[in-house]
Amino acid sequence: MPDPASLALLGLTSYEAQAYLALLGRPRLSPAEVAALAKIPRQRVYDVLESLTAKGLCLIREDSPKSYAALEPGQALEMLGQERLTELERERARTRAAVTALTEELGPIFLAGKGQNDPLAYVEVLAGAARIGHRALLLAGAARARVNSCVRRPLILSPDQNTAFMEVPLARGLCYRALYEEAALDDPLLRGWIDDLSGRGLVVRLIRELPLKMQAFDDEVVLVSMQDPTAGEPGFTAVVIRNRGMVAMMNLAFEHLWESARPYVG
The missing domain is CATH 1.10.10.10 (Winged helix-like DNA-binding domain superfamily/Winged helix DNA-binding domain)
Incomplete structure (x- = not known):
């Protein structure tokens, strides 16, 4: 029955x-x-x-x-x-x-x-992959000129979300640079994804190790994602900061890492 x-x-x-x-x-x-x-x-x-x-x-x-x-x-x-x-x-x-x-x-x-004068209005804390993914897609869609990204595993977004996260700014002709850890190439799925997006305008360099996940959108906002060390399964907390001084500092750190990284050849 x-x-x-x-x-x-x-x-x-x-x-x-x-x-x-x-x-x-x-x-x-x-x-x-x-x-x-x-x-x-x-x-x-x-x-x-x-x-x-x-x-x-x-x-x-x-x-x-x-x-x-x-x-x-x-x-x-x-x-x-x-x-x-x-x-x-x-x-x-x-x-x-x-x-x-x-x-x-x-x-x-x-x-x-x-x-209103709120000294913490520029800081937003996000918990959980769904909330982080939703906000990341919105930020990528609002970027106007460039995105600087540090990507390391495990990934927060689903494969479809990750593709959309990069395709949206690439489709509008933005300058999109991404730093990946060299170990990421051991993942056939991730390597295929990098090859595909590189052909659409994504500029990729490889570095031995990255300290954290980070995406800087123009000079306006930065999204920093950190894995929760106490969670049994991969769990993340992300901080969105809308402060031009902080974004400038994160972009300077990105440029330093970018200069020491090697270009990716698919």
Whole structure:
């Protein structure tokens, strides 16, 4: 017997799923028989069967007493699935509209708050790969002239995120330089990735060892990622710093490492 919870993906409640599965196994059932087989309270079964009928999953047989029969799954579930997809698309549209409206409403509040004198407003601490990845992609998309990057394993972003992180600025013709540790070439997947992006404009040099992960975007912001030494699995904390003095210092450190590194030849 299928798990009733699997029908929840199509928008059925637990009672509706149990009732439909019970109906599938018999030519027809009375409400009392559905309640007994599906373990639904008698006072609820009539509402459940009416809902299944409205959703096109069962038919009413005008017997005496009244009975119900399941509609063939291929027909019933296809129709229900289409309705569910339509509703999800409406929900996406409502979500997009809400994001747009809230952005327009909250943006002025944020800009007004930027005028407050907060000495730590330029520092943002991020924990977890998902948050770091999301912010990294936003920063890469906002870069205007150049990105300086120090890359070392283990990587925080997924392969798709890493590709997008570099493809976005490369597609806009930015100067993108990346320092990799020489050991990175031992990873065939990573080496193939470097070869691919090098052909799209990424300038790569190799160095024996890097102290940390770092990406500097123009002269405005730097993202520094550090592995958590206490985590059993790879865990990271990242710091986003919007301070021109700090970014200048990190870019100077990058230039020093860049001069001592050797060019990568794929």
